[in-house]
Amino acid sequence: xxxxxxxxxxxxxxxxxxxxxxxxxxxxxxxxxxxxxxxxxxxxxxxxxxxxxxxxxxxxxxxxxxxxxxxxxxxxxxxxxxxxxxxxxxxxxxxxxxxxxxxxxxxxxxxxxxxxxxxxxxxxxxxxxxxxxxxxxxxxxxxxxxxxxxxxxxxxxxxxxxxxxxxxxxxxxxxxxxxxxxxxxxxxxxxxxxxxxxxxxxxxxxxxxxxxxx
Amino acid sequence: xxxxxxxxxxxxxxxxxxxxxxxxxxxxxxxxxxxxxxxxxxxxxxxxxxxxxxxxxxxxxxxxxxxxxxxxxxxxxxxxxxxxxxxxxxxxxxxxxxxxxxxxxxxxxxxxxxxxxxxxxxxxxxxxxxxxxxxxxxxxxxxxxxxxxxxxxxxxxxxxxxxxxxxxxxxxxxxxxxxxxxxxxxxxxxxxxxxxxxxxxxxxxxxxxxxxxx
Numbered sequence: 001x002x003x004x005x006x007x008x009x010x011x012x013x014x015x016x017x018x019x020x021x022x023x024x025x026x027x028x029x030x031x032x033x034x035x036x037x038x039x040x041x042x043x044x045x046x047x048x049x050x051x052x053x054x055x056x057x058x059x060x061x062x063x064x065x066x067x068x069x070x071x072x073x074x075x076x077x078x079x080x081x082x083x084x085x086x087x088x089x090x091x092x093x094x095x096x097x098x099x100x101x102x103x104x105x106x107x108x109x110x111x112x113x114x115x116x117x118x119x120x121x122x123x124x125x126x127x128x129x130x131x132x133x134x135x136x137x138x139x140x141x142x143x144x145x146x147x148x149x150x151x152x153x154x155x156x157x158x159x160x161x162x163x164x165x166x167x168x169x170x171x172x173x174x175x176x177x178x179x180x181x182x183x184x185x186x187x188x189x190x191x192x193x194x195x196x197x198x199x200x201x202x203x204x205x206x207x208x209x210x211x212x213x214x
Numbered sequence: 215x216x217x218x219x220x221x222x223x224x225x226x227x228x229x230x231x232x233x234x235x236x237x238x239x240x241x242x243x244x245x246x247x248x249x250x251x252x253x254x255x256x257x258x259x260x261x262x263x264x265x266x267x268x269x270x271x272x273x274x275x276x277x278x279x280x281x282x283x284x285x286x287x288x289x290x291x292x293x294x295x296x297x298x299x300x301x302x303x304x305x306x307x308x309x310x311x312x313x314x315x316x317x318x319x320x321x322x323x324x325x326x327x328x329x330x331x332x333x334x335x336x337x338x339x340x341x342x343x344x345x346x347x348x349x350x351x352x353x354x355x356x357x358x359x360x361x362x363x364x365x366x367x368x369x370x371x372x373x374x375x376x377x378x379x380x381x382x383x384x385x386x387x388x389x390x391x392x393x394x395x396x397x398x399x400x401x402x403x404x405x406x407x408x409x410x411x412x413x414x415x416x417x418x419x420x421x422x423x424x425x426x427x428x
Contacts, residue, residue, distance in 0.1 A: 202414075
């Protein structure tokens with residue numbers, strides 16, 4: 001059975017997976033960049049961005065796993081861009097330039113209809129207004145491969161609450177954000193999740209959750 | 215200048231430093247024991263409990279540091295015991311038996327007056343109804359040594375908010391509690407704190423905070 005996976009969600013010590021006041025200048029919210037320094041230092045993340053070099057080790061291993069056997073991505077509209085409410089006249093095409101690093105269909109959750117956007121390199125953004133429909137379409141598009149939830153926290157929480165996430169990796173980053181979007185708001189134990197991996201690195205602590213008995 | 219220090223506050227991955235539904239059977243709240251498994255495995259913690267053996271390494275080092283140069287302890291009344299509101303006729307004397315592991319004066323924050331309780335081994339519980347007065351009395355009692363805040367989360371937060379904590383050690387435990395008392399509720403960066411140590415062990419991740427420039 002193909003799985004629904006969450007990878008490399010970075011969370012501050014005080015529990016935030018995105019900083020406050022996201023806008024065009026702050027795609028990850030104010031201070032949110034600090035959550036991702038560890039990732040940008042890895043060989044796999046640099047390769048995705050077309051850069052040479054970078055570190056190997058546990059951080060790199062976790063980043064690399066996020067790319068394996070993924071056929072489609074689901075994300076919330078706040079991860080897709082800074083526009084709220086109606087799309088209006090804006091020709092927003094995501095944060096990632098003409099060739100986003102997905103190279104597969106991406107399903108963006110939004111109640112505001114939008115035509116699909118075909119990008120270079122195999123990424124097409126589809127806009128879907130229902131969590132269940134997005135999942136169904138993503139699995140169909142993945143053609144037997146797994147589906148990854150890109151984020152943000154609110155989108156991940158919706159799929160966790162429905163018990164639909166099979167595996168989830170969180171990197172705890174030793175920094176304070178002081179505000180933003182909390183990653184953990186539900187009782188995940190009652191929802192059937194438990195910690196299945198714990199791998200500290202010099203920069204962060206990797207923890208993976210999965211459904212009990214899965 | 216003597217310092218106000220916080221040591222070995224264990225926090226679950228989902229941000230709780232105590233489990234829900236604390237009572238006489240669950241001093242740390244339901245599931246709260248899971249936060250302290252790492253500590254009870256260390257040589258220093260076992261020695262405090264009169265036991266031989268135990269592990270050495272980073273976990274043990276952090277536990278041992280919590281005992282160095284401490285002359286008094288401050289704690290909230292919920293850490294002292296399960297009684298809420300008036301003390302009533304109950305002869306509650308703390309969770310720690312006839313000889314508590316403090317061996318110095320302990321100041322318990324409560325709005326309900328209570329006579330001091332002198333225990334064996336040098337621990338006396340004093341009851342104080344004001345955060346500032348407790349701090350003043352604790353520093354006076356410590357006679358030049360540092361003061362430690364024992365917990366719980368609400369007590370620590372009061373002293374953090376007032377900018378009075380000099381150093382604070384948190385152990386992030388890879389487990390889910392799903393509810394209880396959150397450790398981080400304020401914007402500690404704005405309050406002047408930053409991360410100054412990050413030491414992962416096989417069991418937990420140790421992070422220390424201090425006031426910027428301190």
